[in-house]
Amino acid sequence: MSRDDAIYNVKRIDKSNYRQYIGKKVNVEGSVDISFMGLKHIGVIFLNVGGTFSCSHNELTSLRNCPISVGSHFSCSNNKLRSLKHSPRTVGGAFVCSYNLLQSLVGSPTSVGSDLMCNNNRLRTLEGCPRKVNDFICNRNLLRNLKHCPDIVDGCFVCDRNNLMTLEYVPSYVKSGLYCLTYRKDKVIEIEMVNRRYKMLKKIKDM
Numbered sequence: 001m002s003r004d005d006a007i008y009n010v011k012r013i014d015k016s017n018y019r020q021y022i023g024k025k026v027n028v029e030g031s032v033d034i035s036f037m038g039l040k041h042i043g044v045i046f047l048n049v050g051g052t053f054s055c056s057h058n059e060l061t062s063l064r065n066c067p068i069s070v071g072s073h074f075s076c077s078n079n080k081l082r083s084l085k086h087s088p089r090t091v092g093g094a095f096v097c098s099y100n101l102l103q104s105l106v107g108s109p110t111s112v113g114s115d116l117m118c119n120n121n122r123l124r125t126l127e128g129c130p131r132k133v134n135d136f137i138c139n140r141n142l143l144r145n146l147k148h149c150p151d152i153v154d155g156c157f158v159c160d161r162n163n164l165m166t167l168e169y170v171p172s173y174v175k176s177g178l179y180c181l182t183y184r185k186d187k188v189i190e191i192e193m194v195n196r197r198y199k200m201l202k203k204i205k206d207m
Helices: 185-206
Strands: 007-010 025-028 045-049 156-158 177-179
Parallel strands (some): 025 045
16 A cells, blocks of 8 residues: 555544644544634545544635544534535534535535534525434525425524525424524514414424
8 A cells, every 4th residue: 555545543633733644544533623723725634533523713715625424513614615515425413614605505414413504604595405404503694595495403493684585495394493583574473473383383293
């Protein structure tokens, strides 16, 4: 095996040992924390990470070299990302891509084990998001509708502070509540009716 093909197995990676693995392929048994390092790109070629992976609070414009799978939470928040290309395919915990420049969720994981937080971006569409999540937080974007949102939300669904014109595409099931109260003043009654609908559904399912 050539040095270029070598795969390194390590327990963790953080700012103390990140640089020694730049350019190398790495599996990480535990967690990776390379946040707050001023990174413009990810230099380590991550394959699989068993714990959490955080590359938040950097200057990343791409997720190239992110792991294929993450056992726990993944966060790439507070960067300069315009695309989720190269995101992990599976994330066992929450997937957090808040506070970027995203206009869609194309490229996001196909499977997320917990919450998906994509608030405070420039989203004009929810295309690309997984079909089932726990909490789904997409507030403070530029959405005009909820098309492509998850089918099943096992927690709460938060979509306030967007430019929504309709609630036609709300998920078929929301367990803990739908929050869109800043939607439009002339549509507050409609939103209250939707919230009552989900409360009734939850009550029936909990009986």
